[in-house]
Amino acid sequence: MTGFSRRKGTDEKLPEERHFKRLLIGVVVAVILFTVAFLALTWFKSCRSPQDVTSNWFVAWGTWAGGLGTAAAFLIAAFSILVASAHSRFDRRQDAEIREDDLMGQARLLSIYKVDDKGWLSTLPTYRIDNWSKDWFFDVTVPYVDARNAEGHIERRTADLAEKEIRYAEHIPSGEQLTPHRDNSDDEAWFTLVRVHATNAKSIDFAVEYTDASGRRWRQSLGGKIERIPMTKAVPIRRPDRFQPRPPIKKLSGVEAWRSGITQGGITDGLPPLESDEDFLEVIGVSNVQRWKRIERIDEIKFERGGELSSDLEVSVTFGPAAPPFWLIHFRNKLAESGLRYGGGRSYYVQTDRFLCSRDIDTAGLNEVIDAAIQFANDRFEENELAAARRALESRRNRTRSDN
Incomplete structure (x- = not known):
């Protein structure tokens, strides 16, 4: 910080204080000289011509003394104001230095x-x-x-x-x-x-x-x-680097898209084909491969008429255990060939799928159609997707054994 400052622990004073001190010394010297001159001239005049030392003599000197006092008082008052202003400026400057020092705390x-x-x-x-x-x-x-x-x-x-x-x-x-x-x-x-x-x-x-x-x-x-x-603009947006946060929404990978599409009703049209046994294992899941059991129908098939505005018949099929991915595609596609359209479902340990079909369909033969579709899905799943996943799982185990 440029400009004057007063250091702590030293006798260094402000320039205005030094000027005021000189002024006071000058006033004292002037008063002393004036007094000495008055006394000396009065004594000299009284010795040479006592008759001239009259009241007018003292009145004249009193007038000069009054003027000298007025001038001294004016100068002292003016310089006092200057010293007070200097102290005020110094205090403001010191406060600004302290604030600037505090603001620079992190920057240092x-x-x-x-x-x-x-x-x-x-x-x-x-x-x-x-x-x-x-x-x-x-x-x-x-x-x-x-x-x-x-x-x-x-x-x-x-x-x-x-x-x-x-x-x-x-x-x-x-x-x-x-x-x-x-x-x-x-x-x-x-x-x-x-x-x-x-x-x-x-x-x-x-x-x-x-x-x-x-x-x-x-x-x-x-x-x-x-x-x-000085800044008048916001901090610019930085370019992406390796520390960028992960986006809250991201594009699904091929495996994730297959898994999501199958579980949400077999929506797999347009997805890139899976290219390796490892991909099939990722979609099906290791636990599903290890615990695979052929799926069977549970309970009787339920038929429900739609509402007054619907011309469809709702068919509910419960089977277990809950089906892995790909099996559902084979099962639902097979039933679609017989006119049963997938209409949603739910799954936990067992799974229930709902299908819609025309009310004119022969319900007596649906048991055989659905059971045949379940067996068809079991066979196709075991021959294709499950076989590929098992090969990938065996390959993983072989690599683990070789590493150990």
Whole structure:
């Protein structure tokens, strides 16, 4: 902070205080000189011509004394006001320094230092920018780095040039975000690096601009000097990096899409085909492969008439155990060939599927149709999807045994 200041524990005074002291000394000296002159002249006059020492003599000197006193009082009052104003300015300046010091508290906890690592090339000096505070730093940017190149000229490097020209291992941070400092972290995002090619590391010069957790913008030079940067804009959105949070909504993988489509009514049209035995195992699930048991119908088939506005007959089929994926596709597709359309269902330990068909259908023969569809689904599932999943599971076990 520039300007005057008064140091604690010293006798250094403000300039106005020193001027006021000189004024008081001058007034005292003037009064003393005036008094000495009056006394000396009065004595001299009384010795030479006593008749001239009259009341007019004293009135004249009194007039001069009154004028001198008035002038002295005016000067003392004026300089007192100046001293009071100086003290007020000093107090405001001191309060501003204290506030600025408090505001700079987090900004001082960003440190810049050179990394001395013998494993790195001497022509590729590295500097670390560490956040030692307990809060975030935003938009950490090095606008440019000045370094001496091989021709001996000072070259100015920027983040865009470093990225565009793809120099080996160069990095200049731009719009990065530093987390609060912590130890033993896998995601060490509380520091970043400045690394450029230079023939002499001593020729490197740069400054770091960053925004603290309170929204104040700062610039810190390589020597540690910190300056405030006026800000009238919001912190810019940073580019994605490896520490981006996971999106709340993501695209399903092929395996997830098959598993979701099958369990939600066999909606598998347009899905990419499964390409390996491992994919079939992921969709069916290891537990379903290990506990597979042929599915059988449980209870009698139930028939219910639809509402007055519906011309369909609702057929409910309960079977157990609950069917794994793919089995449902074979079962429902087989019944669709007989005119039974899947209309929803529920499952827990056993499963109930509801189908819709025309009221004119022969219900007496539906038992055989449904039982045949269950056996058909069992056979197709065991021959195709379950066989592929079992091969994948056996392959996993073989790899585990070989690793042990």
